[in-house]
Amino acid sequence: MSGTKGSKGWNRQQMADRIAQEFQDGWIVNLGVGLPTLCSNTDIGDREVIYHSENGVIGYGPIAAPGTEDLNLVNAGGQNVTLKPGAAVVHHADSFAIIRGGRIDATVMGAYEVACNGDFANWKIAGAKGGGIGGAMDLAACAKRVFIILEHTTRDGKPRLVRQCALPVTARGVVTLAATNFGLFEPTGEAFRVRDLAPGVTLEEVRAATGCPVLA
């Protein structure tokens, strides 16, 4: 989840844009903290998406313009957002009832690692005592689709798309698609299948930077 300045392929917004292109009209979508938030900037034409935030806000809109913030209205990342017409607020147990109950068409999250068996890891740093789960495990286990946005490799060049997660997983076998700066990838069990390559990125480059087989 580090900055992508100077890295090859898509930039942060383009990764988010590619995921947002998957959203269908009428979907209820939960955007995680950080990179996923950028999906709400994407122009997806006349498709209408309802954004749900784990703190119970259903139907939020763009970040509030400076000076107009309601300090008692935030998204999952604590940013002051606005509300769209038709918005509703519920409490935390009801908000996770919506998540656990299967009403979320897609959740978008950041991650440290995604495995080709659909596992992913995003709550515990290597060697840390404790972690930050937030709503990630509920969303990962229960959303209809789990989209991940992450850099294709770590800062020191190690693959983040791997055969098996080295870090403790958030959920098993749930990832639908992962967008990286190199492209859009679908875990198929034994490999990742390329759904899209970012401009200027070759299949060979992807394969060299990925910890498991990559299918064209």
Next chain:
Amino acid sequence: MSGTKGSKGWNRQQMADRIAQEFQDGWIVNLGVGLPTLCSNTDIGDREVIYHSENGVIGYGPIAAPGTEDLNLVNAGGQNVTLKPGAAVVHHADSFAIIRGGRIDATVMGAYEVACNGDFANWKIAGAKGGGIGGAMDLAACAKRVFIILEHTTRDGKPRLVRQCALPVTARGVVTLAATNFGLFEPTGEAFRVRDLAPGVTLEEVRAATGCPVLA
């Protein structure tokens, strides 16, 4: 739960009055359909009781005067009631969260039988297929105190205060006090202890009409 016209001891309102005298200031009380409803007519001085109805009404008041009924506001018996200042409405799952969560200081119910071991039966008529449980099993299992109002005997003179319920029970070992036309009785395990006798009723008469030992 038949009429008491001509029967010995307390009348219907007096039985309810005796139970209502047990209510303490600040209690949250659930009144069942029928006889228990009469408790809300009782003058209990400056003690304030909050009436809860299983359909989610917290803080209801007297039955609405004819012509002023709100047809969308009823108590557990379907009667159009009024609301007191401070009232609140919740949905059914939250209403039974209040019950199951132990917030009800006392529930008052009718019954066919009460046993001296604290069991009681009020949901299934002998020989019937099916029954009417409503909120009775939740209230009986979870209220802090279970008060029962019932006639001391059936129309043909059989005791309703018994050693063991013949009918299927609503809950086991939960009855705090039972008020009948003969008096107020406390189940002690092997017997009923007399807490009050109705005017003109003797201990001997109670014993003759009761299906288990009665302690003075």
Next chain:
Amino acid sequence: MSQRNKVVASFAEAVRDIPDGATIGFGGFAMPGTPFNLIKALAEQGARNLTLVANTTGGAQQPRMPDIAMLVENGQVRKVICAFTAATRASDVLPFTKYYEAGEVEAELVPQGTLAERMRAAGAGIPAFYTPTAVGTELAEGRETRVINGREYLLEYALPLDYAFVRARRADTFGNLRFWRSQRNFNPVMAMAARVTIAEVDEEILPAGAMDPDDVHTPGIFVHRIVKVPPAPDGIWPQKRQERNR
């Protein structure tokens, strides 16, 4: 399914796609919040072999309003799941009883709080939970219990619905609902439990944005079709009934 405008022109249209064998939940406790118009439309639509979930089968009061028992009388029902499947006074006769005793319809009797919680659990993705209610009774016979912190509890399973019929006071085009007083009752949990929720609504449907987000009782993401109840006699409204004092 569009989230933009869920308003449907008629009750018939709103229930048209309900297939034989569907499980349908009904809000309502006594008259308030009962979707009379949708029940009537379902009777006219004719789907059969249905499983119906409601507080009661109805029909004990006069005037009789459209109720679950009418669908039973109509031959549309395989099973009911209710907190009342028979009267509690020998002198009362429920219309349902005749069919139940004749074995023409199945019934599952569930304590009211357990019924509400099973629906809420279905909506909340909780497949099962423990409750103290009904422990030690006939209803718990042969079923799984568990002692937790020294007390015995009964295992209960979520009860998901294909459709929910609800009645609300107010709605916007997005499907956000508000109920009036005890009209709320089972309606929000029925809506949570259902794949498709159909609401009949007392007032004119508001545009999205006209309801304050803090005032919504049931969020629109739980509601899929909305029909305005027309004035009587075309629409069915709660009526005064004889006061009973049992």
Next chain:
Amino acid sequence: MSQRNKVVASFAEAVRDIPDGATIGFGGFAMPGTPFNLIKALAEQGARNLTLVANTTGGAQQPRMPDIAMLVENGQVRKVICAFTAATRASDVLPFTKYYEAGEVEAELVPQGTLAERMRAAGAGIPAFYTPTAVGTELAEGRETRVINGREYLLEYALPLDYAFVRARRADTFGNLRFWRSQRNFNPVMAMAARVTIAEVDEEILPAGAMDPDDVHTPGIFVHRIVKVPPAPDGIWPQKRQERNR
């Protein structure tokens, strides 16, 4: 406890009786709905050996507001139960981490939805429930799971509280509460789970009856003490923080 007037004059008075060893839950998600004034009063009151339940231990943001970690720093805390017990980015440092890594405080890490549901279960008299969340993860290791309809679920237990600290926009003297926007978050479920709920309230306390019964978010039967938050600087209010865009 009187239901008539629950208004208490000061935060100090509202928290005075909290004993050592109590379990206390805190509403709040980011700034909205966080009971800053009650947290500060608890720090001044000094009860020790506490178990604290909240979304996070706090302190990651500037300006720093009264938070759980301050009570840890103050030596009052035995254990925290949170959805965040460490940062998710190596570059972030939580004030809590130092004490946790030094073994001076225990922590139980719980997924946020499970945390909310455990509190709701405590309030609803449900001692345990099953959830799909965390199945197959480190959090489920060695714990009881069960397959229901072909899917594996984890058994989770209710988490009852001795006290809940909540923050609301509006209250009446009976304790009925309304929250503003995402101020609601955990507050209603914390209130449900607690034996004693203490609310700090933004607006002047209303007389009972001034709030419409359909507009109440948390019924007064769940609320025991209410304190009006005074204007700053005597009272602590949410403040703008630097926008972070990670």
